Amino acid sequence: MIHGFRTIYPVPIALAASWDPAQVEKVQSMAAREASSVGVNWTLRQWWTLRAIRAGAALWRARERILIWAPVWPKRRCGGFQGDAIGAPNHILACVKHFAGYGAAEGGRDYDSSNISDEQLWNVYLPPFEAAVRAGAGSLMSAYMDLNGVPATGNRWLLHHVLREKWGFQGFVVSDWGSISSLTTHGFASGPEDAAVRAVNAGVDMEMTTGVYRNNLPAAVKKGLVKQVDDRCCGAADSGCRSTSWGLFKDPYVAPERCERELVSTTQREAARTAADRTAVLFA
Numbered sequence: 001m002i003h004g005f006r007t008i009y010p011v012p013i014a015l016a017a018s019w020d021p022a023q024v025e026k027v028q029s030m031a032a033r034e035a036s037s038v039g040v041n042w043t044l045r046q047w048w049t050l051r052a053i054r055a056g057a058a059l060w061r062a063r064e065r066i067l068i069w070a071p072v073w074p075k076r077r078c079g080g081f082q083g084d085a086i087g088a089p090n091h092i093l094a095c096v097k098h099f100a101g102y103g104a105a106e107g108g109r110d111y112d113s114s115n116i117s118d119e120q121l122w123n124v125y126l127p128p129f130e131a132a133v134r135a136g137a138g139s140l141m142s143a144y145m146d147l148n149g150v151p152a153t154g155n156r157w158l159l160h161h162v163l164r165e166k167w168g169f170q171g172f173v174v175s176d177w178g179s180i181s182s183l184t185t186h187g188f189a190s191g192p193e194d195a196a197v198r199a200v201n202a203g204v205d206m207e208m209t210t211g212v213y214r215n216n217l218p219a220a221v222k223k224g225l226v227k228q229v230d231d232r233c234c235g236a237a238d239s240g241c242r243s244t245s246w247g248l249f250k251d252p253y254v255a256p257e258r259c260e261r262e263l264v265s266t267t268q269r270e271a272a273r274t275a276a277d278r279t280a281v282l283f284a
Contacts (some may be wrong), residue, residue, distance in 0.1 A: 005034035013083025014279040021076040024280050030271045032092045037262035039254040043081055044095045044141060068240040074132035086138045096132040098176055100158060101125050111144045123158035130167050138171040142204055144179045151180040151186045154195075159203030172205040181210045192216050197225045 101114040143152035177178035180199045188197035196216040207213040
């Protein structure tokens with residue numbers, strides 16, 4: 001939901017230009033109302049607002065901008081999507097992506113390698129993600145590319161030691177589209193089973209699209225190749241149980257009257273108009 005759901009709101013880079021955290025939270029909350037009304041209960045969002053802040057405010061050094069604003073923006077964005085807690089009525093689960101260093105790919109080419117110094121990694125690229133974890137984001141997506149020679153989707157240092165042990169993340173990690181099967185393309189895994197084992201042992205709880213987990217993990221578990229099976233299963237299940245807005249166990253059906261009431265309503269239109277007014281930027 002880069003620009004809302006049915007009602008069109010300003011894109012994240014425009015919201016960043018507003019320098020108005022309350023407006024960011026309002027926009028995400030309104031988008032969540034529309035999405036949840038039709039049964040969409042999870043949003044996968046790049047932290048583009050933070051990237052825009054890092055790139056756009058020339059008065060401060062990048063490190064200072066990130067450290068000052070990162071906690072503010074994730075708290076507002078997560079609060080807008082998820083409400084006061086995961087499972088709040090009329091809200092949806094937030095997913096922060098892509099973890100981590102995805103915006104530093106060589107030559108600006110999508111999916112290419114990222115080679116980032118420790119100084120840049122810890123002071124520029126990781127703080128927005130840590131801030132999102134502190135703000136209560138319920139899920140996080142691993143990245144396609146390799147980070148300093150190790151694919152992010154198979155990077156246990158990144159997904160376990162940093163994310164879970166250092167930051168205390170309690171949600172679940174989902175792979176990017178086909179990024180588990182891509183571990184073989186990277187040359188990091190020898191084949192589908194090895195890719196599944198490397199990803200799950202690194203800390204990826206859920207696979208997106210390709211079926212590598214479904215086709216290979218049962219046999220890998222029986223062979224004793226998978227560590228911390230309970231942790232991987234319980235992380236996703238716990239987020240699902242806490243998120244009644246997902247509709248997994250409660251209120252599983254969409255109420256047509258709520259859809260009619262929420263989609264492109266007068267309230268939505270007024271909120272979108274206000275957001276557009278507050279995010280307008282004049283270029284000389």
